[in-house]
Amino acid sequence: MPKTITEHNLRLLIDSLLKDRFRVVGPRLAGAMALYEPLAKGEELVLDQLPRRSAKEVFFPVCENILSFERTEAGLQVTDVDLSAMSETVLVGVRPCDAAAVPVLDEVFSWDYKDEFFLERRRKTTIIGMACTKSDDACFCSAVGLSPGETKGSDLFLTPLLGGGYGCQVLTDKGQQLLARYPKLFVDTVDARLAPLAGGTGDRLDLKRIKAWLDDNFESPLWNDIAERCAGCGACAFLCPACHCFDINDEGTTELGHRRKHWDACGFGKFTNHASGHNPRDLQNKRYRNRIMHKFKYYDDKFGQTLCTGCGRCIRHCPVGIDIAAILREIESRSQ
Ligand code: SF4
Ligand code: SF4
Structure with missing residues (x-):
């Protein structure tokens, strides 16, 4: 029988998790905007807004220490970060475009180099996704093969019901364990009618055709036309749930400091600057x-x-109005 959870019980679930010493992260108002942030109580969960930034920073923070160093009389001491101290986390109220990006990021963070910082957080996090019942002009998840009800990346997935509450799909063992831990908050429902999901998130793009055009058009006047007005601010990369470039710097002095990982962005002028001064993307x-x-x-x-999961953030917030969905449609039309 399908499980459902009321909004009241969803907030109680957060309170119960906090009581059981989980870190709970979800959309929360921070000033005028919603952000994925640690919740202090269930009441804080915001259910009707796509957070300004994506959920990737739960796994891949904006910046973090990866080791510390100190020169002592015995020589240079290097201390690793204690990954075992990372908290068990439940990420709740995650929109499909954000949840779907997480398994996409798994590929690169567990490829030739295993990024234990990302992977440890991944191991310790359960994702509760939530379907969207509204979209805006910038959303285009359907155009890249996802949808407002996409379950990719979620361990549990909530779909709003007509009349209130959420239908609950269990997708993984982690999701099953969470549900089994708090069985009284989820009820069996015979007649659970789902609310209509968001529509109008864009006709499907032919990503294979787009890729075929890209394969043959490294040199094309299109790049000048598109990028002439790009200010190189990096906002598109920082807001994107799937962008994952980072830089590593030592901060402090030669005697004492930290090695830190920071988000980077391909729009920045020095992104590929070589030590020689040569920059292949000048x-x-x-x-x-x-x-x-x-x-x-x-x-x-x-x-x-x-x-790209079609979240639309880079379209909504680009200061010069560059629209990646329009660019993809232009490339698609050139590949006819
Ligand atoms: S947000 Fe817009 S202006 Fe800024 S780097 Fe991205 S495309 Fe360029
Ligand atoms: S490229 Fe733009 S629309 Fe696509 S996932 Fe990133 S921010 Fe969202």
Whole structure:
């Protein structure tokens, strides 16, 4: 029999998890915007907004220490981060475009180099996804093969019901364990009618055709036309649930400090600057070309997946109005 949970019980679930010493992260109001942030109580969960930033930072923080160093009389002491201290986490209220990006990121973080920081957080996190009943003009998840009811990446998935509450799909062992831990909060329901999900998130793009055009058009005037106005601010990469470039720097002095990992963005002028001073992507058009190539060609070549879930954040927040969905439609039309 299908399980359902009321909104009241969903908030109680968060309170119960907190009482049991889980870290619970979900959409929460931070000033005027919702962000995925640690919740202090169930009441804080925001259910009707796509958070401004994506959920990737639960696994891949904006910046983090990866080791500390100190020069002592005995020599240079290096201390690793204690990964076992990372908290068991439940990520709740995750929109399908954010949850679907997590298994896409698994590929690169567990590829030739295993990023234990990302992977340990992944192991310790249960994702409760939530279907969308509304979308805006920038959303285009359906165009990249997902949907407002997409369950990819979720361990449990909640779909709003007509009349209130949520239908609950168990998708993984982690989801089953969570449900089994708090059985009284979930009830069996015979007549659970799902609310209509968001519509209008874009006609399906032919990503294979787009990739075929990219395979043949590393040099194309299109890159100049698109990227001339790109300000190189990096907002598109920082907001994106699938972008994952980072830089590593030592901070402090030669005697005492930390090695830190920071988000980076291919739009930044120095992103590929070599120590020699040579920069193979010296102009903004080459940098924007890399953004599209990485998402729709290179990642597909390497992992058979696309680095875009159609969340629309880079469209909503680009200061110069660059619209990646429109660019994909333009490429699709050129590949006829
Ligand atoms: S948000 Fe817009 S202006 Fe900023 S780097 Fe991305 S495309 Fe360029
Ligand atoms: S490329 Fe833009 S629309 Fe696609 S997932 Fe990233 S931020 Fe969202």
